[in-house]
Amino acid sequence: MSSSKSSVAALAARLTQPGPSASKRADDDGSDLDDEELFAQLEAEIENDSDIALRERGLEKIKRDMEALKQMRQSGHGRYDEIIDEKEVVRISANEPRCVIHFYHSNFKRCEIMDKHLGSLAPKYFNTRFLRVFVENVPWLVEKLGVKVLPCVVCFIDGVSKDRLIGFEDLGNKDYFETATLEWRLMNSGVIQKEQKCDSGVTYGVSSSVRQNIRGQPVDDDFDFDLDD
Template identity: 35%
Template structure:
């Protein structure tokens, strides 16, 4: 009997919460409608103009990104091209890879997906064997490595899969979260915790602080396939 009463109480509490939420949404909608109703014709015209202008700017920005190679994951032929690509785009993710390293192919799959989703960021790849000067300058010793470039300067790195759960089976969402932590993409999820949906149990994540450039020495002892 007591159990039945507890269920009834919980049900009533949930119903009240739903009613309160619905009321709040209704009040918010009413306020917006009232605001629109009290606007004169000139104010409505100005509102429409502002919204139309915002849409035009968004479309222009999209076209500008596409013209600079955003929206697709592509390979650049040489290290000389890296500097030009980084110069013309605010946000760049560059995958330093080797054909012989199978984990690079795992990253390729995820980066191709994210390139289409995040037009605000340019996604490129560069074969380290064609970029000896650049890999030395950036202290890249582990393959794969992602260099995260903002405003023409390399701000952060994703080295191997340590920040991705230390597993080959990390999800695209986990990589997206990691890039979001460095603010190289516009990430709408929770930066405090990595997404767990579809993630392999036992995955271990390196703590990543938002807006913090981790002071790696990049003195890893290997850039081999392992």
């Protein structure tokens, strides 16, 4: 690959990589560049390339990829958000391909612990939505899903409740566990995918001891629900 094509590939990767925010990205020399500056560099590289096909197709594809990622960021991907409106929670869980919802109460210490770990995973698994909902704000969902023990983390895939974590039973049943333990458990459910990466490059290693601590298996909780207007 020529140096020009290598430069184009590197710039394109930086522009289209998933992440919680693309407003600033570190350049090779440590400086910060926003998307517009990076795109200007990429455009110049492509315009100077001798490959006609690259010039014709390259920018359009990058623009489409950037727009898709922009829309995902605007809809909350890469963040761990609290949703107050119950119908909005239902809408998100029904329409997102993958969604993790933490049902919490402010009086429960273990809910705070779960928040910390989910907040760490949200920017890493950009294609999965991560939400937290206060149980008193979503009484219909609490009853419909049978949420009785907190914290309760429900995993939705294509609008269907596929799995759930009840308390810390599947996490060693102790307050101090690695983020990797929760990550491995969610990965087993299919709600997060291993090949996804965040722009920080952080990877949580999962040791054999962590795997042994995860005692629960995904439950057959195929529960599809809609909320009538």
